[in-house]
Amino acid sequence: MDFRLPPESVELAEAVRAYLAGTHGPDVLRQLDAGGNRDLRIWQGLVEMGLTGLLVPESEGGLGMTLLGGALIARECGRACLAEPLVDTALVAVPWLIARGETGDLAAIAAGEKLVALPHAVNPWIADGEGDELASVDPLRNLVAAPEDASDDPLLLDLGALMSAAQLVGLAEAMLDQAVAYAQVREQFGHAIGGFQAIKHKLADVAVALEFVRPVLWRAARAMDDGLASAPLHVSHAKYAATDAAYLAAESAIQVHGAMGYTYEVDLHFWMKRAWALAGAWGDRNFHYHRIEDAALGGVHSLGPQHTFA
Amino acid sequence: MDLAYSPRQQAFRQEVREWLAAHAPAERLVTLERKDGFDQHVAWERELASGNWGMVTWPTEYGGRGLDLIEWLIFEEEYWAAGAPLRANQNGIFLLGPTIMEFGSDEQKTRFLPPMARGEVIWAQAWSEPGAGSDMAAIKTTARRDGDHYVINGQKTWSSRASFADWGFGLFRTEEGSQRHKGLSFLLFDLNAPGITRRPIRQLHGDPGFAELFFDDVRVPVGNRIAGEGEGWKVAMATAGFERGLMLRSPGRFQATAARLVALLREAGDNASPGLREEVVRLWMGAQAYAYNTYQVAARIMAGGSIGAEASLNKIFWSELDRAMHRAAMHLLGPAAELQTLPDGRANEWLEGYIFSLSGPIYAGSNEIQRNITAERLLGLPRVGAG
Numbered sequence: 221m222d223f224r225l226p227p228e229s230v231e232l233a234e235a236v237r238a239y240l241a242g243t244h245g246p247d248v249l250r251q252l253d254a255g256g257n258r259d260l261r262i263w264q265g266l267v268e269m270g271l272t273g274l275l276v277p278e279s280e281g282g283l284g285m286t287l288l289g290g291a292l293i294a295r296e297c298g299r300a301c302l303a304e305p306l307v308d309t310a311l312v313a314v315p316w317l318i319a320r321g322e323t324g325d326l327a328a329i330a331a332g333e334k335l336v337a338l339p340h341a342v343n344p345w346i347a348d349g350e351g352d353e354l355a356s357v358d359p360l361r362n363l364v365a366a367p368e369d370a371s372d373d374p375l376l377l378d379l380g381a382l383m384s385a386a387q388l389v390g391l392a393e394a395m396l397d398q399a400v401a402y403a404q405v406r407e408q409f410g411h412a413i414g415g416f417q418a419i420k421h422k423l424a425d426v427a428v429a430l431e432f433v434r435p436v437l438w439r440a441a442r443a444m445d446d447g448l449a450s451a452p453l454h455v456s457h458a459k460y461a462a463t464d465a466a467y468l469a470a471e472s473a474i475q476v477h478g479a480m481g482y483t484y485e486v487d488l489h490f491w492m493k494r495a496w497a498l499a500g501a502w503g504d505r506n507f508h509y510h511r512i513e514d515a516a517l518g519g520v521h522s523l524g525p526q527h528t529f530a
Numbered sequence: 531m532d533l534a535y536s537p538r539q540q541a542f543r544q545e546v547r548e549w550l551a552a553h554a555p556a557e558r559l560v561t562l563e564r565k566d567g568f569d570q571h572v573a574w575e576r577e578l579a580s581g582n583w584g585m586v587t588w589p590t591e592y593g594g595r596g597l598d599l600i601e602w603l604i605f606e607e608e609y610w611a612a613g614a615p616l617r618a619n620q621n622g623i624f625l626l627g628p629t630i631m632e633f634g635s636d637e638q639k640t641r642f643l644p645p646m647a648r649g650e651v652i653w654a655q656a657w658s659e660p661g662a663g664s665d666m667a668a669i670k671t672t673a674r675r676d677g678d679h680y681v682i683n684g685q686k687t688w689s690s691r692a693s694f695a696d697w698g699f700g701l702f703r704t705e706e707g708s709q710r711h712k713g714l715s716f717l718l719f720d721l722n723a724p725g726i727t728r729r730p731i732r733q734l735h736g737d738p739g740f741a742e743l744f745f746d747d748v749r750v751p752v753g754n755r756i757a758g759e760g761e762g763w764k765v766a767m768a769t770a771g772f773e774r775g776l777m778l779r780s781p782g783r784f785q786a787t788a789a790r791l792v793a794l795l796r797e798a799g800d801n802a803s804p805g806l807r808e809e810v811v812r813l814w815m816g817a818q819a820y821a822y823n824t825y826q827v828a829a830r831i832m833a834g835g836s837i838g839a840e841a842s843l844n845k846i847f848w849s850e851l852d853r854a855m856h857r858a859a860m861h862l863l864g865p866a867a868e869l870q871t872l873p874d875g876r877a878n879e880w881l882e883g884y885i886f887s888l889s890g891p892i893y894a895g896s897n898e899i900q901r902n903i904t905a906e907r908l909l910g911l912p913r914v915g916a917g
Contacts, residue, residue, distance in 0.1 A: 221539060221600045222532045223825040224833065288531065400909050415914030417898070420905030424846070427904050431843045435822035436815075442533055457815050513811050517792060523814065524789035525607035525782035526543075528821045529533050 225438060229289035233296055239269060240300035246487035252303060253359050253490075258348075263304050267332030271306055275314045276330040280323065287315060287379075288441040291386040295437075298390025298498075301490050303360035305348040309336045311383045316376045339370035342377055342503050358493040378452055380502035381459045382444060385437055388462035389430065391495045392469035396426045398488055399473035402480075413476070422472050429465040436461050450530060453515040456508035463505050466495040535604070542597075543604045549581050550612040558877060559615045563739035568694040571618035575649030584647040585623040588631075592639060593647025599776070599828040606780035613786070621691055622646040622653035624777040626699050629716075629769045633757040642718070654692035654721065656700030656743055657766070659685060664899050666701070667710040667763070671745060673702035673717060675759075678752050680704065680717060682725075682745040690893070692741035693730040697721055701762045714762035716769075718754040725749070735885045771841050776828065778894065779848045781821035787855050787883070788817035791862075794880075798862045809858050816851045823847075839907035842900040849890030849897060856884035 243265060252259060266272060275290050276282025290311040297307050313336035314329060328334040337348045343366055345354055351364035400423060403414030413419050440454035448454075470492040474481035481488055499505065515521040522530045535543070555574060560567030578584055579593070587602045588594025597605075617623070623646060630642055645651040662668035671684025682702060692698060698721050705713030721728065725748035730738030757765045795802055795810045802810075823844070827837055859880040860867040872878050891897040905911040 221535050221825070222829045222832075223822065224531060224829045226531055396909075400911060403911060411914055412912050414905070414911035417902065420909075420911050421898070421901040423909055423911070424901035424904035427908060428843050428846050431840070432816070432819040432823055432847055435826050436819050438531070438826075439533075439822050442531060446533070457818070461815065461819065509808060509811070512815065513807070516811050516814050517796065517807075523785075523792055525611045525785035525821075528607065528781070528785065528818070528825070529535075 223435070223438075225292070226286075226289065229285065229292050232285075232289065233292040236269065236271065236293055236296045237299065239265075240296060240302065244300045244302060246490070249301060249303070249360065249487070249490045257360050257362055258304060262302075263306075263332065266304060266306050272310045272332045273330030274310050275318070276310075276326045277318070277323075280326040281330040282314075282326070286441075286445045287311075287382065288438060288445055290315070291382060291437060291441040294383040294386035295390035295393075298387030298392075298494070299394045301360075301391065301394065301494055303362075305335055305337055307383050307387060308338070308348065308380075309334075312376070312379045313338050315379055316373070319375055338376060338380075339366040340376050340380060340502070341370045341372035342507065343370070343380075343501055356493075356497055358490075358497040360490070360494075361497055363497075374452065377503060378444060378455045381508065382437075382440055382455050384498045384502045385440070385455070385458040385462040388459075388466040388495055388498055389433055389437055391491050391498070392426070392430055392433075392462070392466040395466075395469040395473040395488060395491050395495075396423065396430065398491070399423055399426075399469075399476040403476050406478075419476055422476065426465070426469045426472050429468050433458070433461045433465045450515070450521060452511060453521060456503070456511040459503060460505055460508045460512060463499040463508075466499060470495055539600060539604060542601055543608060546583075546605050546608040547612070549583065550608060550614060553577060553581065554612050554614045558879075561735075561737060561882065562616055562618050563693075563733065563735065563737035565694055568618060571615055572649060572652060574615050575617070575619045575652070579648040584619070584649060585627060588627065588643065588647060592631075592643035599832055600825075603780060603782070603825065603828060607782035607785070610780075610782035610786035618652055618691070619646070619649055620778070621655050621695075621699075622651070625655070625769050626653050626718075628777065629699075629765060630756060632768060633716075633765050637753070638756065651697055652691065652695045654689050654695035654698040654741075656686040656689045656692070656698045658688045660687055663688075664896050666766070669701055669703055669714060671702050672706070673704045673715060673750065674706070675704065675752075676749075679749045680715075680752065680755070682717070682719070682748040682750060684745050686743040686745075688731070688740050688893075689743050690740050692721065692728055692743055693738045695721060698743065699756075701766050704759055704762070708760075711763035713760055714766070715759050716756040716762040716765040717750055718756065719748065719750045723748050723750070734888065735882065771837065776824065776831070776837055776841075776844075779844075779852075781817065781824045784817040784820055784848060784851060784855070787852065788814040791855050791859055794859055794862050801864070802862060806858060806861055809854075810862075813851065813855045813858060816847075817855075820844075820848055820851065839903055842895075842903040843908070845894060846891075846897050846900045846904070849887075852890050853884075853887040856880060856887045860884050 270283055273282030274285050278284040294307050294311050325334050337346055339346050345363050346366045348362050349364045354363040356363040403419050404412055406413050437458045440458040443451040443454040473488055477486055480486050559570040562568045562571040584593055586595045586597045586605050590596050627646055630638055659669055659671060673680035673682045699718050701714045702717050703713055704715040725746040727744040729742040731740055733739045791810055792814055866872055869878055906913055
């Protein structure tokens with residue numbers, strides 16, 4: 221029993237965090253928003269980092285990482301508010317294709333030559349798909365209606381939900397960081413507003429929420445790696461809790477920014493809108509709640525202190 | 531990461547389970563906030579010690595089993611699943627014990643730890659004073675050096691367990707005229723020493739769980755000081771870290787409450803509103819999240835890490851989770867919530883638990899203080915008004 225994250229996965233995530241922080245700041249989001257929404261140079265950079273091949277087996281030119289390692293990277297994509305379809309392609313489609321034994325495209329995906337956005341019956345719309353664009357609140361989402369013959373495969377749903385939860389955690393962490401940075405410099409009444417307890421306590425609540433979402437996320441990823449029968453419950457727990465943490469982070473961050481937070485000028489809105497979009501994707505809060513309720517109240521899943529890792 | 535228990539850990543769980551099944555009191559004990567109940571709980575501490583279960587993580591020479599934190603978590607899970615009593619010994623084994631282990635001399639370890647593990651000496655805390663609550667550095671009670679003794683004068687309050695306990699520990703001002711967190715020392719004292727007057731305080735539930743302590747020229751040997759003179763603040767902060775952190779509230783306790791709450795919801799059937807249903811499910815999720823987090827922290831500590839200001843996040847989370855679980859139970863009980871004894875003859879543990887849960891966000895450093903610590907030390911927000 222050792223619930224620490226694998227050091228090599230953490231190191232890679234830290235490298236990705238540093239890379240995205242250096243190359244994919246808010247200015248990049250603004251350029252994308254000004255036109256195009258996608259940029260081949262950003263994608264090429266992700267490919268060169270090896271990120272398109274994260275979960276692709278080494279025999280197919282990838283890194284062969286676990287879903288847990290993938291979730292750590294999805295969290296970084298959320299933190300950077302990455303718009304390129306890396307998570308959908310490399311962290312959702314790839315493991316699903318591998319599970320189905322459809323390995324034909326893996327080498328091309330790892331090489332960055334093929335982007336995959338898999339539709340699922342639970343998603344009425346899909347980002348980076350084919351068709352007439354739908355207007356999403358997220359200006360960088362590239363949303364279209366989903367095809368009607370989409371798969372309803374439960375594994376695909378769990379993969380999408382897990383990686384959405386991971387992005388929501390990263391988005392929430394970034395929003396907390398932005399609110400803290402603003403509260404450190406914005407002065408009123410002769411003090412930085414971050415010195416006032418009304419601000420401190422609001423942001424401390426976000427820190428508490430995140431502290432108790434992260435281990436749920438790692439638990440869910442590991443349960444999927446291990447193929448546990450209870451994995452869907454853990455994934456739903458992660459998605460539900462990450463959704464609440466992201467909404468709390470967004471509302472707290474905008475409040476701390478005051479009227480500035482209500483402008484298009486402050487960066488916060490990109491993160492907030494991505495969070496709203498992902499909260500409803502791959503099973504919304506109601507969907508995941510019902511899965512948790514069925515498991516927790518239905519008598520199938522063992523409850524109580526002797527069943528922490530059931 | 532490895533989320534499977536080893537064969538050794540599984541065997542240990544089985545051993546704990548069997549011992550508790552054979553020894554845990556069948557009848558619910560009287561509340562330990564009353565003298566008769568306190569005596570029952572102390573008897574249970576001694577029963578635990580007879581099986582060498584007093585504090586499993588301590589070295590064997592001090593009455594423990596030398597086990598690691600994962601085994602402690604397993605012990606706690608089985609303990610709460612078995613419905614075993616609250617620990618009268620909690621201040622000693624979870625707070626003072628680790629403090630002595632870290633800061634005490636070998637002589638102090640030998641003198642104080644084994645009787646603590648055996649439940650022979652029950653400890654009370656003595657931090658707060660009438661003018662020093664959340665602002666603990668405002669302590670005024672003095673301990674003046676007189677040869678190989680300190681002479682204590684002043685007053686402590688909200689002293690947990692002090693109505694019935696044997697010994698106390700706390701912070702005293704040993705340097706005359708010193709200010710704030712300077713000049714304080716951490717002292718252990720016999721609650722029956724001449725010059726100490728205990729005045730039990732009737733608590734919210736009507737029983738005298740904590741007490742005021744009046745010190746009138748109380749002589750305490752210098753050998754009862756933990757760490758150096760004037761180093762008390764550092765020692766107390768470490769104790770407060772244990773209290774808020776890993777030890778005081780193991781997740782098993784909240785998981786057991788959550789499981790009972792789910793059972794109560796099932797009994798309520800269609801009477802429970804959808805909102806209350808979702809609340810119960812959310813609270814069960816919270817108890818699980820707390821357990822996962824604790825396992826992560828335990829693994830980190832076992833690998834040589836430590837728990838710092840993150841302990842404040844823990845304290846906020848478990849205390850508000852506990853209160854919310856009991857509040858939900860009060861709503862589920864409906865008109866029966868006010869009854870001390872439920873219509874089926876059982877004591878209304880939810881009512882007692884709800885009242886107790888209201889103290890969680892206050893003691894061990896109020897949650898407002900914890901939120902300040904979180905904001906300042908973890909998030910890096912500025913301090914205002916405290917220098």
